[in-house]
Amino acid sequence: MRNGEIDGSRVTTGSRGxxxxxxxxxxxxxxxxxxxxxxxxxxxxxxxxxLEGVRRGEKVLYVTxxxxxxEIRQVADSHGWSLDGITLYELSAAEQNRRLNDNTLYAAExxxxxxxxxxxxxxxxxxxxxxxxxxxxxxxxxxxQSGPLYRREILGLKQFFAGRNCTVLLLDDRSAREPDLxxxxxxxxxxxxxxxxxxxxxxxxxxxxVKLRGSSFRSGYHDFVVRRGxxxxxxxxxxxxHRSDEAARDLPSGVPELDTMLGGGLDRATSTLIVGPAGSxxxxxATQFVAAAAARGENATLFLFEERSGTLxxxxxxxxxxxDAPRGGRITIRQVDPAELAxxxxxxxxxxxxxxxxxxxxxxxxxxxxxxxxxEERFMTxxxxxxxxxxxxRGVATIxxxxxxxxxxxxxxxxxxxxxxxxxxLLRYYEHRGRVRxxxxxxxxxxxxxxxxxxxxxxxxxxxRLGEPLSEMRGVLTGVPVIEGPDGRPEGPRVD
Numbered sequence: 001m002r003n004g005e006i007d008g009s010r011v012t013t014g015s016r017g018x019x020x021x022x023x024x025x026x027x028x029x030x031x032x033x034x035x036x037x038x039x040x041x042x043x044x045x046x047x048x049x050x051l052e053g054v055r056r057g058e059k060v061l062y063v064t065x066x067x068x069x070x071e072i073r074q075v076a077d078s079h080g081w082s083l084d085g086i087t088l089y090e091l092s093a094a095e096q097n098r099r100l101n102d103n104t105l106y107a108a109e110x111x112x113x114x115x116x117x118x119x120x121x122x123x124x125x126x127x128x129x130x131x132x133x134x135x136x137x138x139x140x141x142x143x144x145q146s147g148p149l150y151r152r153e154i155l156g157l158k159q160f161f162a163g164r165n166c167t168v169l170l171l172d173d174r175s176a177r178e179p180d181l182x183x184x185x186x187x188x189x190x191x192x193x194x195x196x197x198x199x200x201x202x203x204x205x206x207x208x209x210v211k212l213r214g215s216s217f218r219s220g221y222h223d224f225v226v227r228r229g230x231x232x233x234x235x236x237x238x239x240x241x242h243r244s245d246e247a248a249r250d251l252p253s254g255v256p257e258l259d260t261m262l263g264g265g266l267d268r269a270t271s272t273l274i275v276g277p278a279g280s281x282x283x284x285x286a287t288q289f290v291a292a293a294a295a296r297g298e299n300a301t302l303f304l305f306e307e308r309s310g311t312l313x314x315x316x317x318x319x320x321x322x323x324d325a326p327r328g329g330r331i332t333i334r335q336v337d338p339a340e341l342a343x344x345x346x347x348x349x350x351x352x353x354x355x356x357x358x359x360x361x362x363x364x365x366x367x368x369x370x371x372x373x374x375x376e377e378r379f380m381t382x383x384x385x386x387x388x389x390x391x392x393x394r395g396v397a398t399i400x401x402x403x404x405x406x407x408x409x410x411x412x413x414x415x416x417x418x419x420x421x422x423x424x425x426l427l428r429y430y431e432h433r434g435r436v437r438x439x440x441x442x443x444x445x446x447x448x449x450x451x452x453x454x455x456x457x458x459x460x461x462x463x464x465r466l467g468e469p470l471s472e473m474r475g476v477l478t479g480v481p482v483i484e485g486p487d488g489r490p491e492g493p494r495v496d
Contacts, residue, residue, distance in 0.1 A: 011131070011167045014048035017224070017233030017348075021209060023216040026189065028167050031158050033137075033183055035172040036193030040205060041226045042171045043067070043075050045193075046133040047086075048230040049169055054085035058130035061087045063120055065139035066173075079228055089123045091116065113143040117153060121160055130166055137172040137183065151182040158186055188213050194221075201339035207233065223344035234344035237351070239389035251361070251397045254292035257466035260451060261440070266423060267447040268360070271388045271398040273418055276427025280438055281459055282401040283307060284319060285425070286363045288464050289399060290331055291321045293361045297328030300361035301353040303346075305369030309333045320463045332357065338370055343383045346370070350387065354394050362391060366401040367417060385420055422446040427457065430476050439476050440466065 010025030019025045026032060036042055050060040064072055069090045076083050117140075124132060137154075144150035154170075161168055170187065184190050190210035197203050206221045224233040252265035259265045266272050266289060274282045290300040304312065312333065313323050323331050332353065336346070353359040364370065371380050391398045400421065418424050424443040429436055440457040442450045453469035454476050473481040 012052055013045070014052035015045070015231050015233050017222070017235055018045075018207075018231065020235045021207075021218045021222055021233060022212065023218070026167060027212070027215050029165055030188035031161060031168040031170065031186070032189045032191065033170050033172060033187040034191045034193065035174050037195060038173050040193040040195040041224070041231055042173070042193060043072070043135060044079065044226055045231050046135060046169055046171060047072075047076055047079075047081065047083075050086050050131055050133060051081060053131040059087070059128060060085070060131040061089060061124065061127045061129040062133045062135070063089045063091065063123065064135050065091050065116075066136050079230055087127050087129070089120075091119055113140070113149070113153065116140070116143060117156070121157075124160075124164075124166075131168075132161075132166055133169045133171065135171040137170055147182065151186070154183050154186055184210065189215075193224075204342050206342070206344075223342035225342075225345065234342070234348040236344055237347045237386050237390055239386045239393060242390050242393045251289065252292060253289050253464075254295065255288060255464050255466065257455065258288075258440075258464065261442050261453070261455065261466070262423070262425075263445060263449045263451070266397050266399070267445075268397045269392045269395045270422035270447050271392065271400065271420065272423040272425065273400045273402060273421035274425045274427065275402045275404060275418070277405075277429060278403050280427040280429060281457060281464075282403070282427060283312060283365050284316065284459055285427070285440075285457075285464065286365060286399045286401055287312070287316050287321060287323070289397070290361055290363060291316075291323070291327075293397075294327040294329035294331050298360040299330045299332070299358050300363070301332040301334060301350075301357070301359040302363040302365060303350070304333065304335045304365055305338055306366060309335045318461065319459055320461060329360075330357075332359065336370075338372075343380065347383075347387055350391070354391065354396055359396065361397045361399070363399045364401070366403055368403050381417065381420075384417060388420055423450075426477070428477050428479065430479050430481055432473075432481060439470065441477070 009028045010019075010022070011028045012019050012025040013022070034042055034045060046062070050062055053060040062072065069088050072088060073083060120134070140153060141150050144153055157168075170183065172183065189212040192208045192210050193205070194207065195203055195205045204223065205225060206223050208221050209217045209219065218235055218238070220236050222233055222236050224231050226232075250264040250266075251268055252259045253262075274285055276282055287302070290302060293300045302312070316323055323333065334349065334353075336349075338346075350362060353362065367384070388398060400417070402417065423445045426441050426443050428439045428441075430439050431437075438457040439454050441454045442452070444450075451469075453471070454473075455469055456467035458465045458467070470476055470481075472484055474484050475481040
């Protein structure tokens, strides 16, 4: 949700995702605090911020109190950046000590703090930058040695920059035992960076805008990653920001019997759940809708969490569906490694396919893999709700697959997301005359009428095929059906 109104000019940060979270960037000519533990990405973000200024023809200054200039250049080299245009000022301890040798009247720490701040501000006066980064506040805090003196110095820093047409980032590594509320109260805005280790997979990084005075911003946590090239921020998806009047329209599968069961096919701007035991044909059925969409000239995307893309291509090719064949529309297959993925990053991948590549059909195969790979995320169902609502608003037909536990009889579902779906298609195994067969039925369809019959489902070289309704059988969904006679009674054994 966004708070307040956008007011005044904005300074872009160099990270498109962070600018989106900030409502367009940082309000210019203000002082901001960026805090987080060591290694979370503060220096990378600071360099992105300054390089964006260089790109815009601005004078920029990087003041390093804790790291050497060589270390800063190593960070830049790791991202392939040139620091040409950035003025780097390293305040070494040796330079400070040289200036303090003749002091005998005052405590060394008092003189050192004043001398340090004087050196910093003199450099700002000489450079006259439009953007400044101070890295980091922990050194000033150590020099001050007391809370009141430290707050006074930060207040003095804020007053110094007032009216100088300069946007300032103060970096803090959170070395203090308690949250630094003194600086947070003085800063115009606060951005908190966090990093946490998951039980399996890569660390998760996320950020939160704690405050941004008098300005609009996207509240809450937003996942980000540090890649070569800088911080990539994935703003949290808010479906309410993407309202549209997209009407539900038929999305036929190209299989007449299946479309009959669905009352004409699936509908756009709706979500469909295909659920059944392992191997019952969920992925192949979803792929049938994708191939039909591409044949009509529409783009479609499959996100695979479990099956390899090569395996899916081979299986569908055996059904007469070549996912790589030229069509009017384009089919994109994206194999996802969920152990390396955060929820907001996956949302970003989906949004990119919809907004940049105009995908009209999205398949997530399967949500079991997605949810299982992130067991520590407590709000995955809510996250999925926002994603489906967004896709509905964009007029996209979404197809989810979910594998149930068991083969015949009672099935168990690891996740209950059926209430999130507009349409639910159920697949089942059943035994008949010494053979294992597959059945399909439509349990619900919110957007229109559907057939309530159960049909046999087969996959072969001629594609997906459905038989006539199994009207003479009772108990198909239990896996062990009974053939009923004309009077409704079970028939005895039959020899074919």
